[in-house]
Amino acid sequence: MIACVVLPSPDSALARRLFAVSPLLQREGELVFLDDRGLERLHGGPAGLFAAIRRALAPQAPLGLALAANRFTAEVAARFLRRPVTVREGEEALFLSRLPLSALPLPPDLARRLLPLGLETLGDFASLPSAGIERRYGRAGVALHRLARGLDARGLLAEREPQELMVERQLESPVDRLPLLLPALEEALSRLCPLLSEQGQGATRLALELALDDVLPDDEAPPAASPVTAEASRSRSLRRELSLPDAEDRAPLLLDLLRLELERDPPGAAVVALRLQAPGVAPLARHQNALFGEVARDASRRAEALARLAALFGPRAVATPRLRRAHRLEERWEVPEPAPAPISATVAAARPAAAPSPPAPATTPMLRVLPVPEELVPLTVGGQLTGFRRGRHELRIVRAHGPRRLTGGWWREPWARDEYELLTPDGALYRVGRDLQAQRWLLLAEAD
Amino acid sequence: MPNPAPRPPDAPFARLPSGWRDLDGVLGGGWPPGELTELVGHGRASLALAAVRQAQSAGQPAAWVDGPGGFCPATAGVDLARLTLVRPPLVRPLARARDARDARDGGPEHRARRRGPSSAALLAADLLLRSRAFGLLVLDLPLGEGRGAPPALAAWFRLARQASRAQSVLLLLGDAERPVAGSAAGLTLRAAWRHPAAATWEPLPSPALEVTVLRRRGDPLVRTVVLS
Numbered sequence: 228m229i230a231c232v233v234l235p236s237p238d239s240a241l242a243r244r245l246f247a248v249s250p251l252l253q254r255e256g257e258l259v260f261l262d263d264r265g266l267e268r269l270h271g272g273p274a275g276l277f278a279a280i281r282r283a284l285a286p287q288a289p290l291g292l293a294l295a296a297n298r299f300t301a302e303v304a305a306r307f308l309r310r311p312v313t314v315r316e317g318e319e320a321l322f323l324s325r326l327p328l329s330a331l332p333l334p335p336d337l338a339r340r341l342l343p344l345g346l347e348t349l350g351d352f353a354s355l356p357s358a359g360i361e362r363r364y365g366r367a368g369v370a371l372h373r374l375a376r377g378l379d380a381r382g383l384l385a386e387r388e389p390q391e392l393m394v395e396r397q398l399e400s401p402v403d404r405l406p407l408l409l410p411a412l413e414e415a416l417s418r419l420c421p422l423l424s425e426q427g428q429g430a431t432r433l434a435l436e437l438a439l440d441d442v443l444p445d446d447e448a449p450p451a452a453s454p455v456t457a458e459a460s461r462s463r464s465l466r467r468e469l470s471l472p473d474a475e476d477r478a479p480l481l482l483d484l485l486r487l488e489l490e491r492d493p494p495g496a497a498v499v500a501l502r503l504q505a506p507g508v509a510p511l512a513r514h515q516n517a518l519f520g521e522v523a524r525d526a527s528r529r530a531e532a533l534a535r536l537a538a539l540f541g542p543r544a545v546a547t548p549r550l551r552r553a554h555r556l557e558e559r560w561e562v563p564e565p566a567p568a569p570i571s572a573t574v575a576a577a578r579p580a581a582a583p584s585p586p587a588p589a590t591t592p593m594l595r596v597l598p599v600p601e602e603l604v605p606l607t608v609g610g611q612l613t614g615f616r617r618g619r620h621e622l623r624i625v626r627a628h629g630p631r632r633l634t635g636g637w638w639r640e641p642w643a644r645d646e647y648e649l650l651t652p653d654g655a656l657y658r659v660g661r662d663l664q665a666q667r668w669l670l671l672a673e674a675d
Numbered sequence: 676m677p678n679p680a681p682r683p684p685d686a687p688f689a690r691l692p693s694g695w696r697d698l699d700g701v702l703g704g705g706w707p708p709g710e711l712t713e714l715v716g717h718g719r720a721s722l723a724l725a726a727v728r729q730a731q732s733a734g735q736p737a738a739w740v741d742g743p744g745g746f747c748p749a750t751a752g753v754d755l756a757r758l759t760l761v762r763p764p765l766v767r768p769l770a771r772a773r774d775a776r777d778a779r780d781g782g783p784e785h786r787a788r789r790r791g792p793s794s795a796a797l798l799a800a801d802l803l804l805r806s807r808a809f810g811l812l813v814l815d816l817p818l819g820e821g822r823g824a825p826p827a828l829a830a831w832f833r834l835a836r837q838a839s840r841a842q843s844v845l846l847l848l849g850d851a852e853r854p855v856a857g858s859a860a861g862l863t864l865r866a867a868w869r870h871p872a873a874a875t876w877e878p879l880p881s882p883a884l885e886v887t888v889l890r891r892r893g894d895p896l897v898r899t900v901v902l903s
Contacts, residue, residue, distance in 0.1 A: 524735070524736050524807070524808045524809065524810060525806075525807070525808050526736075526808065528806040528807060528808040529736055529759070529806055529808035529809065531806060532802050532803050532805070532806035532808060533759065535802055536761055536799055536802055536803075539798070539799075539802075540761075540762075540763050540764055540795065540799070541764070543762075544761060544762050544763060544764065545759070545760075545761055545762075547755055547756060547758075547760065548748040548755060548760065550748060550749055550755070556747065556749060556750070559748075559749035560747075560748040560749050562762075591721070591752075591881065592718065592721050592868065592882065593720040593721040593723075593724045593747070593750070593751065594747045594750050595720060595743070595745035595746070595747065596745055596746075596747040597745060598743075598744040598745065626870075650870055653717070654717060654867055654868045654869065654870060654882075655717050655868070656717075656868060656870075656882070672745075672747065673745075674717070674721075674868070675717055675718065675719060675720035675721065675848075675851075
C-alpha cells in the first residue's frame with residue numbers, strides 16, 4: 228500500500244521528518260508518498276499509520292492523507308478529500324468513479340477534445356471502451372484511461388534518508404596546543420569522511436565549531452580591549468568554516484586544511500569540545516585520464532592546491548578579481564570577499580573550456596600597477612620638467628605622452644589627476660600621475 | 676602466468692607556443708615544459724602574459740603567482756575566470772602577542788615571512804607545482820633593489836625539479852636587471868622594449884620587443900629576435 232501526504236508547503240525539512248514513519252519515501256512538491264509494505268505490525272494498520280504521520284509532522288498538520296494500493300489513487304484521494312481515506316485494494320475504480328474528470332492529469336489538447344463529449348467524472352471516462360480510446364486519443368489517452376480505472380503500475384522512486392553530516396567530540400581535558408588538538412580532529416574526520424564517501428559526496432564547506440574553556444592561560448590573557456578574543460570568550464565557542472573550491476572527501480587533506488586554518492588564526496583559549504559539520508556538499512568528481520591521449524591536468528588536484536593556499540594565506544589570496552567600471556586604473560578591479568559554495572563557477576572554470584582563439588599577440592606592454600602609488604620628486608632645469616627622482620634612481624624623460632585628465636568622487640572626496648606615459652633612456656615606460664589636489668607626482672604603473 | 680600488456684608511456688606534454696612564430700623558432704617550438712625558464716628585462720611580464728593567453732587557448736590550466744602585487748587584471752587581457760591568480764601576502768610586522776607565539780610555534784605562513792619577501796611566493800609556486808595540475812605557472816617575484824636578497828640557488832633547483840616532475844612550463848620573472856636562478860634555469864631570456872622613433876607620440880606607438888637568449892642548455896648562447 229502507498230500512503231500519500233499533502234504537506235502545507237513543499238518544505239523538504241518537513242518532508243524529511245516522515246522518514247521516521249517509513250524508510251521508503253518519495254517527494255513531489257508538496258506531496259510525499261510513503262511505502263508502508265512490511266510496516267503493518269509496526270504501525271498497527273491504516274489508523275496507526277495516519278497517527279504516526281501526524282505525530283511526525285506535529286505541530287503542523289497534513290492537508291490531505293490517504294492510503295491506497297497505487298500512487299494515483301492515493302494522490303487523488305489525498306488531494307480531493309480533506310479527511311484521512313483508506314481505499315481498499317480492488318476498490319480503486321469504484322472510489323475514483325465518483326470524482327470529477329479534472330482529477331486526471333489531462334493535457335490541454337486532450338481536455339479540449341474530451342469535455343465536449345459530456346464526460347464529467349472519472350467513472351464516465353473509465354466506462355468508455357479501451358479500443359476506441361486508443362484509436363481516437365492514442366497512447367496518452369490509454370494511459371489516462373488506465374488511471375481512471377484505478378490501474379497504476381508506477382512504483383516509488385525512493386529517496387535515501389539524508390544523514391546528518393556532523394560529528395561531535397568531547398575532549399577529556401582542555402587542550403591549548405594545536406598538536407594536541409590534531410588527533411581529535413583526525414578522529415572526527417575519520418568518522419565524517421566515510422559518511423560523505425558512501426553517499427558519493429564531498430564537502431564543499433566544512434565547519435568546525437570549537438567549544439572554548441572560559442579560563443585563559445595566565446600568560447596569554449588578552450588585553451581588555453581585544454574585541455575578537457573578548458567575543459570568543461563571552462560566547463565560549465568559535466566557528467571556523469572552510470570554503471573548498473571543489474567537493475572533497477579525503478580526511479588527510481581536510482585535516483591539513485583545518486590545521487593550516489587554526490595555525491593561521493589560533494582559537495585563543497583551550498578547547499574542550501569540537502563539532503565538525505559539512506554544511507555544503509556536492510557530488511565527487513573523479514579524474515580519469517585517456518589511455519593514449521595527452522595526459523589531462525587533474526582539476527581536483529588543482530582545487531586541492533588552491534584550498535591549501537587559501538588555508539595558508541587566507542581566502543582572498545586566491546580569489547578571482549572582479550572587474551568594475553572606474554576612472555582610475557588601480558580601482559578597475561576588486562578582490563571579492565570569499566563567498567561559500569561557488570561550486571558551479573569553479574567547476575566551469577576548472578573545465579578546459581573551448582576558449583576563443585587568442586588574439587594575435589601584439590607587443591602591448593603589460594602594466595604593473597603599484598599597489599600603493601609611489602611619490603616621485605620632479606627634476607627641473609630652468610623651470611622645465613626633465614625627469615623624476617625615484618628613490619636613488621633618476622627617471623630622465625626621453626618622451627612623454629599626455630596628459631589625460633581624470634576627475635571623480637564629486638559627491639564624496641573630489642579628486643583630479645593628470646596622467647602621462649613617460650619613456651626613459653633605458654626603454655622603460657612608466658605611467659605617472661600628477662595629483663592636482665595635493666600637487667604631487669605619483670608613479671602609478673610600469674610597463675613590463 | 677601471462678605477461679601483462681606493456682603500459683604505453685605517458686604522452687609527453689607538448690611545448691607551449693609563445694604566440695610569436697619567430698620566438699617559437701628560437702625556443703625550438705615554444706616554451707619548454709618541465710624546465711625553469713627565467714625572463715629578465717623590461718617586457719618579461721608581457722612575454723609571460725602572452726604565454727598565459729596561449730595556454731588558455733590550448734585548454735591548459737594556467738597560474739600566476741603575483742609576488743609584488745602588481746598584476747593588473749583590468750589590462751591583462753586574459754580570461755580571469757580561468758586564470759589562477761595567487762597573491763601571497765607581503766611581509767608585515769608581527770604585531771600581536773599571539774602572532775609572536777605562532778611564529779615561535781612555527782606556523783607555515785610565519786616560516787615563510789621569516790625567510791623574506793619572496794618566500795611566500797616561492798611557497799605558493801611550490802604548492803601549485805606539486806599538484807601537477809597546471810600546464811603553465813608564472814612566478815613573479817618581488818626581487819630587485821631594496822627588496823632583500825634573492826633566494827638561494829638551492830631554492831631554484833628545488834623549483835626546477837618540481838617543474839620537471841609536473842611537466843609544467845615555469846616562467847620566472849625575477850630581477851629586472853640580472854638573472855637570479857643561475858644554472859637552475861634551463862633557459863634564460865632578456866627582453867627589452869624598442870620604441871619606434873616616431874615624430875610624435877600621438878597616438879602612443881606600439882613598441883617592438885627584443886628578446887635575447889642569454890643562456891640555454893645545449894644550443895647556441897646568444898640569439899636575438901625582435902617581435903612586433
